Amino acid sequence: MIAEAGHYALVLALGLALIQALVPILGARLRDPALMDVARSTALAQMVFTLGAFGALVALHVTSDFSVVNVYENSHSLKPLIYKISGVWGNHEGSMLLWVLILALFGGMVAAFGNNLPLSLRAHVLAVQAWIASAFYLFILITSNPFARIANPPIEGRDLNPLLQDIGLAVHPPMLYLGYVGFSISFSFAVAALIEGRIDAAWARWVRPWTLVAWIFLTLGIAMGSYWAYYELGWGGWWFWDPVENASLMPWLAGTALLHSALVMEKRDALKIWTILLAILTFSLSLLGTFLVRSGVLTSVHAFATDPARGVFILLILCFFIGGSLTLYAWRASTLKQGGLFAPISREGALVLNNLFLTTACATVFIGTLYPLVLETINGDKISVGAPFFNLTFAPLFLPLLFAVPFGPLLAWKRGDLLGAAQRLIVAGVAGLVAVAVVLAWTRGGAVFAPLAIGLGVFVILGALSDLAERTALFGGSMSISLRRARGLPRSAWGTVVAHAGLGVTLIGVVCETTWSSERIVAMKPGDVAVISGYNATLNEVGQQQGPNFREMIGRFTVTLDGKTIGVMTPSKRNFTTRGSSTTEAALLTRGASQLYISLGDANADGSIAVRIYHKPLVLFIWLGAVIMACGGLLSLSDRRLRVGAPKPAKAVRVLQPAE
Secondary structure: OHHHHHHHHHHHHHHHHHHHHHHHHHHHHHOOHHHHOHHHHHHHHHHHHHHHHHHHHHHHHHOOOOOEHHHHHHOOOOOOHHHHHHOOOOOHHHHHHHHHHHHHHHHHHHHHHOOOOOHHHHHHHHHHHHHHHHHHHHHHHHHOOOOOEOOOOOOOOOOOOHHHOOHHHHHHHHHHHHHHHHHHHHHHHHHHHHHHOOOOHHHHHHHHHHHHHHHHHHHHHHHHHHHHHHHHOOOOOOOOOOHHHHHHHHHHHHHHHHHHHHHHHHHHOOOHHHHHHHHHHHHHHHHHHHHHHHOOOOOOOOOOOOOHHHHHHHHHHHHHHHHHHHHHHHHHHHHOOOOOOOOOOOHHHHHHHHHHHHHHHHHHHHHHHHHHHHHHHHHOOOOOOOHHHHHHHHHHHHHHHHHHOOOHHHOOOOOOOHHHHHHHOHHHHHHHHHHHHHHHHHOOOOOOOHHHHHHHHHHHHHHHHHHHHHHHOOOOOOHHHHHHHHHHOOHHHHHHHHHHHHHHHHHHHHHHHHHHOEEEEEEEOOOOEEEEOOEEEEEEEEEEEEOOOOEEEEEEEEEEEOOEEEEEEOOEEEEEOOOOEEEEEOEEEEEOOEEEEEEEEEEOOOOOEEEEEEEEOOOHHHHHHHHHHHHHHHHHHOOHHHHOOOOOOOOOOOOOOOOO
8 A cells, every 4th residue: 555655655746746837827917915925835735745756656665565566676585674765766767756856845844934036936936846856757657657667566576776774875876866956946037037027136135045055065066976987886986977977966966056156146137148147058968967877868877767658758848948048048148137247357357257267177077978879879889978078178177167266256346456466366376385395305107197186186275265354454463353354254255265175175175096006916815914105914814795785795804004904904795696796895994085996806716806006195185175166155144145135236315406
């Protein structure tokens, strides 16, 4: 009965979504508050029913009900509880149910916390959300029913894909989906604005918190997925430029541009049309990522579906929402007012430059990802666009952007002083040059531009802190005055500083790991010693161990540095008999922000075992920087100014002339 109840809840959610998609639009046309308010009640009810359907699928997995196809295909009675739960979204059907659950949750939150929105705008936003939800409910019910039954239930399940039986994959998909689907709110606000033909600074103030929430979760989701690939796949890399990885990077780049563009619109009532377009494109890229993962056009460790019917259905959804929204944009954008003007050298100009670099970088990734697929579709030729292309095209676009980042907050709105901003960044610039000199003196070999990139990272970090020092008059008065000014700063200002500093931290981690990482691949027997970057790794023994639903081979390594033991590492290789596949469990030894990394390969005929050993300097900075950026987003999100309406521009004071 649980499966049937879950299926029925999905059908009811679809019915509510259809009501929510139509009735509020009619109410807005008739200016009927009662009909417009239907959007709020149906959004909340839809959220409850979708949550019930998802809870039903979780219950089926936890109780190992193998009469349900989804549970049989992706679970096993001996699997640990955490992976029984994460197995709910470790497959196509369950992950799509998670997708619509998050969509319903965001819609429900707009309904619950959107009381400060004009009634007609809220009605249109929730109606657009319901259009999206209806399409995906239909997709699930027609092509991807997670509650389908098996006529003759088996005794045992086939188990979850072993690669997905990891705590990182228990957290990564929900985080990523909260980002992907969260941008649907920005999309809905954009389409609602186009329908109403009205957009202003208040609109930007309303849309920015939802965009921030999605951006924060997408940042953390990408970072978690990168770290999972790093330690779980056994190859020691953290980014492969895989098409599905790129599919998450593109909306992040567009979403970052949208955040900055919305800020200009909120503060200066400018870039209105561009901001609307970015909101549409960001969610469109999220939909594109959904298509790539589930259409079967890609073969990837991330990809789920291979059924062409599902791919065609998602392609139709893609065409309807992307094509429809862009058509509406082309029709209505010319009727929107352009907004305020500003000088090229200004904070607005810096944010426009930011948008230019981010969108161009996004377009580069888009072309590199889709070009091989389009070419294969047209003439059947298969080509591979990999890391060399992306490194040569993405880096030259992103590095100038990073150089410009510290200048933006130091420029005034409307008309800025570039020379004055440069003077205030002298300390950061000198520190960056010192960092370049130190790196050149302490390292040998590696890329020629690596020390310059390290210096750039230091410049970005200290440049962000320079803005903070400028705002608090840190070196221009007493410490008590500086502390008082620091407490008075809006949290969004602190968030900007923290997020920009996190970007510099990530850059340093990327450069150090890619430039000075060391690797050794050796065949070892117990008693053998491998030397890498001054560390000695001694293989003490190789043993076997039985896990809950796998058997694993474990190697025990003692690691010494300068004759002193600093740790014991136990990498393993797990064999999942039910699935007939194996996984590599790397062992990590952290020293500061650097790591020693050991993974096991296959056993050889002579009794030795293949061992892959890496030393990765400052590799943790890559993910630490992402966490810092997300914390900056959270600080900005906590700014109470985002929870109130945008300030209305002051009306000009009319001076009465004395009568002559």
